[in-house]
Amino acid sequence: MGDVPHDQTLLGPLLLARGGVDRAALHRNDEAWLKTAWADPATRVLVINDGNTLIRRHNGTAELVFLAPNEAPAGHRYLLGVDPDGVAYFAVAVTTPLPLPDPVPLPQGTEVAEVVQDVPDWADVASEGLRRAGAALGDRDAGLLVNAVALEAWHATHEHCPRCGARTDIVAGGHMRVCPSDGSQHFPRVDPAVIMLVHDGDDRCLLARGPQWPEGRFSVLAGFVEPGESLEQAVAREVFEEVGVTVATPRYLGSQPWPFPRSLMLGFFAQATSTEIKVDPDEIAEAMWLTRAELGAAVENGDIRLPPGVSIARRLIETWYGSYLPGDW
Incomplete structure (x- = not known):
């Protein structure tokens, strides 16, 4: 069971790679169209502040809270797209904290869902607010929120x-x-970053813990692609730099945006050609090989906590394992 089948596909959806609107790129430079769309009371506006937005929760699901254009506060305005019914969606980035002050009304049951944007590393614990919100949102809302947060983060720093x-x-x-x-x-x-599950010929996968993470929190390896480097080269380099293991034949499985602040995570499986672990202490606190049985038992008894289901890391781990696993960060 050590070799992953060549026809293997990811187990479950990539929850931040969803969407339900046309991004309407052809309208972005059409000032008359933008003006008309903003004047349309059917247009929906998502208000964001420093990566925060407003959501409504009900029976384990979540939806974004939209305002009409005449209810939206002043702020930088971004066109997010148009849905199949012709409804336009905008984001407005504001500097005032949420919830919004009067006279903007907040529907009953509204709460603030934190979507932390200034995260220096793909697995920083500060991004757990987005992981929870993204998993509960539907396809349309997840795509709109990721787009809005990414645009706000870019404008704030450029x-x-x-x-x-x-x-x-x-x-x-x-x-x-x-x-x-x-x-x-x-x-x-958009900064490309490779994220990879390394496995060997003995039915084992390699998981690691970052120095900033608490005991028991493990994930796969990841790192940014460097200038002049292919994705496959980046996979091999990052794995060797972080844990001293060599890999061959990285195989691409899927991607999803990760707006912290502007990453695109590109998921791979990679076959190890060496297995001795030599961690870089600046990058990795500890790393270990685990069989499927060992991984399942460690997750079940709480010795290991895995990334949340909204992450591509979780999809890679469960795809290799062969089924969904309980618990997360």
Whole structure:
């Protein structure tokens, strides 16, 4: 059972790779269309502040709370898309904390769902608010929220031209910034990061714990792709740098956005060609090989806590294991 079948697909959906609206890129530079859409009372507006938004929860499910354009507060405005019924969706980024002050009404049962945006590492515990909210949201709302948070995070950190330092202007429905001084155009960044489950020929997978994580919290390995590097090269380099294990034939399984603040996680399986572990203490506190039986028992008795179901890491682990596992962070 050590070799993963070549036709293996991910077990379960990638919960942050969902969506239900057309991103409407053709309308982003059409000022007349944008003005008309904003004036339409059917248009829905998602208000975000520092990665926070408003949701309503009911019987284990969640949905975003939208406002009409005339109810929305002032703030930076981003076009998120148009649904199959022709309804336009915008995000408005505000600087005032949520819940919103009067006169903006909040429907009964509304609560604040924290979606932390300034997370330096793909597995930082501060992102658990998004993991919980993303898993409970439907396809449309999950896609809208990830898009909105990613755009807000980019705009918050790219207000000035990298060439001359002038303050840039937001255009194209929030999908571009233009420098008024030198005319240069700047687009939202996406940073590719590989995330990989390493397995060997003895029915074992490799899990690791970051130095900042508490005892018992384990996940797969991950790291950013460097300039001039292929995804497969990044997989091999990151695994060797972090745990001293060599791998071959990385196999791509899927991807999902992770807006903390702008990552795209690219999931792989990789076959180990060596098994001796030599951790980089700056990156990894401990790492271990686990058989399927050992992993199942450790999760069942609480010795190991896995990433939440909204993460691609959890999908990789459960795909290798062959079924869903209980519990998470």
